[in-house]
Structures are given as C-alpha cells and as structure tokens.
Amino acid sequence: xxxxxxxxTCLAMLENKLRTLQHEQSEVRAGASEQGKSTAGDKxxxxxxxxxxxxxxxxxxxxxxxxxxxxMRQPRWLEPKTSGxxxxxxxxxxxxxxxxxxxGKIDVAGQAIHTLSMASPLGQQFQNCTLGQQLSxxxxxxxxxxxx
Numbered sequence: 387x388x389x390x391x392x393x394x395t396c397l398a399m400l401e402n403k404l405r406t407l408q409h410e411q412s413e414v415r416a417g418a419s420e421q422g423k424s425t426a427g428d429k430x431x432x433x434x435x436x437x438x439x440x441x442x443x444x445x446x447x448x449x450x451x452x453x454x455x456x457x458m459r460q461p462r463w464l465e466p467k468t469s470g471x472x473x474x475x476x477x478x479x480x481x482x483x484x485x486x487x488x489x490g491k492i493d494v495a496g497q498a499i500h501t502l503s504m505a506s507p508l509g510q511q512f513q514n515c516t517l518g519q520q521l522s523x524x525x526x527x528x529x530x531x532x533x534x
Contacts, residue, residue: 387497389475389534392484393463395494396501400458404451411444454487467533470515472504477532480523485509 414437463486467474476483482499489501502509511521521528 387475387477387482387494387499387534389484390464391494392475392482392492392499393458393486395492395499396484396486396489397455397458399489399492400451400455404448404455407444407448407451411441411448414440414444454489457487468516469533470512470530474512475499475534476512476515476530478521479529479531480526483508483512485512 417437463473465473470476470485472485474485476485482497484499484501485504486501488503488506492499492501504510504513508523511523515521515530515533517530517533519530521530
C-alpha cells in the first residue's frame with residue numbers, strides 16, 4: 387500500500403463531501419426562495435427560519451471540511467516515516483492505520499485503511515511506535531509490520 391494513494395483517497399473523499407454540502411446548500415436556498423413565493427403568514431416565517439437554520443448548520447460543516455482539506459493538502463502527510471506519529475501509514479497484523487484525521491475507515495484499492503487522529507487512544511499508542519513493536523487495540527494484540 388502506498389501512502390500517496392491513501393492521502394489522495396482522503397482528499398477525494400473530503401472534496402466529494404464538500405461538493406455534496408455545497409449542492410445541498412443550493413437546494414435549501416432554492417427551496418426557501420420557492421417557499422417564500424407560495425406561502426404567507428406564520429407558516430412562511432417558520433419555513434424561512436427552518437431554512438436559515440439548515441443553511442447555518444450546513445455552513446458550519448462546510449467550514450469544518452474546508453479546514454480538514456487544508457490540513458490534508460499539507461505536504462507533511464507524504465513524508466516518509468520510520469516511527470509512528472502524525473502522517474504515518476502503519477501496517478499491522480490487524481490491518482492498516484493512517485494517522486492523520488479521524489475520517490473513519492476508507493477503501494484504497496480494495497484495502498481497508500483506518501484513519502485516525504493522534505488524539506485518539508489508538509493514535510496515542512501509535513505515537514513513536516517502531517517496526518515489530520507490540521501494541522494492543524482493546525484486548526487484541528497488534529504487531530507493527532511496516533511504517534511509511
């Protein structure tokens with residue numbers, strides 16, 4: 387597994403999420419505009435308030451995704467690693483782990499990669515881990531097979 391493919395998949399996933407959110411935002415605006423043409427009184431005001439709230443929530447999520455994209459576009463994620471830590475792609479006997487952002491499990495060329503942040507309990511265990519080191523994930527032992 388190449389780390390460049392993992393980073394590219396994370397970027398593509400975030401960019402797709404941003405496009406989806408932007409599309410949803412456009413639909414909410416269009417729906418609010420259409421609602422304004424077809425209703426009057428309290429019902430209209432309630433619909434407009436709900437649309438405004440939905441737009442604000444959507445914008446907050448978009449802002450978060452934009453921050454995540456800015457982080458993932460940094461070249462440090464592609465730098466080779468010899469020990470665990472931010473930017474490390476770690477192969478274990480229990481699967482692959484990419485220490486960057488907590489994006490969940492992603493599929494890269496048919497291989498499941500668990501993305502997690504350094505702040506997570508497992509991310510902290512991976513901090514400064516070395517080849518061959520034994521860690522634990524809950525009650526399961528985890529042996530480090532390679533680090534990129």
